[in-house]
Amino acid sequence: MTRDDARNKIIFALDVPGMAEVTKWAGLLSNKVGMFKIGKQLFTACGPEAVRAIRQAGGEVFLDLKYHDIPNTVAMATLEAARLGVQLCNLHALGGYEMMATSMETLRSKCGEQRPKVLAVTILTSSNQETLAEIGIETPIREQVVRLAKLAQRAGVDGVVASPQETSLIREACGSDFLIVTPGVRPAFASVDDQKRIMTPADAVSAGADYLVIGRPISAHADPVQACDLIVDEIVAGKAGL
Numbered sequence: 001m002t003r004d005d006a007r008n009k010i011i012f013a014l015d016v017p018g019m020a021e022v023t024k025w026a027g028l029l030s031n032k033v034g035m036f037k038i039g040k041q042l043f044t045a046c047g048p049e050a051v052r053a054i055r056q057a058g059g060e061v062f063l064d065l066k067y068h069d070i071p072n073t074v075a076m077a078t079l080e081a082a083r084l085g086v087q088l089c090n091l092h093a094l095g096g097y098e099m100m101a102t103s104m105e106t107l108r109s110k111c112g113e114q115r116p117k118v119l120a121v122t123i124l125t126s127s128n129q130e131t132l133a134e135i136g137i138e139t140p141i142r143e144q145v146v147r148l149a150k151l152a153q154r155a156g157v158d159g160v161v162a163s164p165q166e167t168s169l170i171r172e173a174c175g176s177d178f179l180i181v182t183p184g185v186r187p188a189f190a191s192v193d194d195q196k197r198i199m200t201p202a203d204a205v206s207a208g209a210d211y212l213v214i215g216r217p218i219s220a221h222a223d224p225v226q227a228c229d230l231i232v233d234e235i236v237a238g239k240a241g242l
């Protein structure tokens, strides 16, 4: 794998409070990562302006608002995400088949090929068997994640967000064309924070991840540009060692 291929797999989680930080990080990392993820914090603070700023700086956007609502509401929200020109957006697989299928049918009929790829969030990487039991999910995590991935695929969704720990199982169950995006990625130099089901960048890519979502290991590093380079080193070395 080339360094460019490895860099393009990195989605930087732009978990920041305002436009000043958007400008700062877009300037610093545009040539160092493949995409910027705008999530609930930044979108709540700044809205579509943040998406437009990244796109104007030449960056691609993953709009991570994890929609989970009645089918019509999610379908209409997904359509608005498409109108913003984002490359990826997501919804919660736990919203169920009808919610996912309605959203995909709406996108396909209104946008044709000019639409974002949609990802279904399976089980958050901050969950483990114990925290799932608290909300009444007793199924083993791996089984539950594969079940949700297959449901999303049947509903026409393009891929999933899942822990790298489940990536190879999803690949096996859903095939090579199904996108797998993995947060919960922790390079050797970074702290675990609130993530529970983690892996290193090299192991996540080796397991079959298409993209790695990485936030604090880059943003909290003393030298974020160097952090990106170290992550690319890890991925390239990992692939070379296979």
Ligand SMILES: O=C(O)c1cc(=O)[nH]c(=O)n1[C@@H]1O[C@H](COP(=O)(O)O)[C@@H](O)[C@H]1O
Pocket: 013, 015, 039, 064, 066, 090, 121, 123, 124, 125, 126, 161, 162, 163, 183, 184, 185, 193, 195, 213, 214, 215, 216, 217
């Ligand atoms: O959908 C996501 O991106 C997501 C799903 C998930 O299961 N776990 C998860 O951490 N995320 C997001 O991925 C990012 C991870 O950030 P760091 O833990 O700082 O690398 C955050 O912006 C989370 O919102």
